[in-house]
Amino acid sequence: MITLHYLEDSRAQRILWLLEELDLEYELARYSRNAGSGLAPDSLKRVHALGKSPVITDGNLTLAESGAIVDYLAQRYGAKQLLPEHGTDIWWDYVYWLHYAEGSLMPPLLMRFVFERVKQAPMPFFVKPLVKKIVAGVNSAFLDKQIHTHLNFVADHLACHEWILGEQFSAADIQMSFPLETVISNPELADSYPRLQAYVAALQARPAYRKALKAGGAYRYGPAN
Incomplete structure (x- = not known):
């Protein structure tokens, strides 16, 4: 079991x-x-x-x-x-996206989340403006550019594909779901990427996804209803 x-x-x-x-x-x-x-x-x-x-x-x-x-x-x-057939070109696409989700896409999203938590953390009132300025500087100088580079890359790929590997849903889609759900849960990011919104909606509409929501209970990044 x-x-x-x-x-x-x-x-x-x-x-x-x-x-x-x-x-x-x-x-x-x-x-x-x-x-x-x-x-x-x-x-x-x-x-x-x-x-x-x-x-x-x-x-x-x-x-x-x-x-x-x-x-x-x-x-x-x-x-x-x-899974696609092992050893084929599409198999290596699967391997790429399996590692890309956490190795490349998730780190800048996580860093942005951490910086937002830092900005909201309790601190002396006279320190807060400095912290906010530092966070804004890091976001504008590095994180925002990195995040949009990755989201444009994924959106461009999905503009030509129904699923990550093409016409067939695969384990790569499941692996990509978490970082993209965190993106779609943030209106500042989501509104710029309608293709990513549509893709995440298609993932969340799958019967097995809905069964998982019932089994797991409330999920912050899940669909609104």
Whole structure:
């Protein structure tokens, strides 16, 4: 039996979705974020030393990292449904997007999120204007440009493709879902990328995605209704 160690409002949601796409039996071990910090609880360290989510256990195997989990589940249980033929050009496209989602797209989005948290953190009133100025400077000089470069790249790719790998939905779409859902949840970014909005809406309309929402409960980046 597969167990998904599921932290609320996290990358674990797309693993739950993948389990539903593959129609696999699984158990959910639920974790709530620490009040105040919003970080994962220390109890996750009993499952994996880094204390992060998602983590799955499958028999004697304990596996962390979203990309590794997506690849493992897709290759072991869903190669025919969710993967292209191994060794073909489109297979290497799959490998690229699997790593691109977290290796290139997510880091500037995460940095922007962290800087926004810093800007909103409690601090002496006389320090706040300086912090806001620093955050605005970093955003304008580096992060905004990086983020829009990546979002234009993905939007341009999807302008010619229904799904990430073309006409067939794949595990690459599931891996790409989390960073793009965080983008669409931010109106400042979403309004500039209608193709990304439409793509995320198509992902969220899939029956297995809806089943995962019911199984996992409230999800910050999910559809409004």
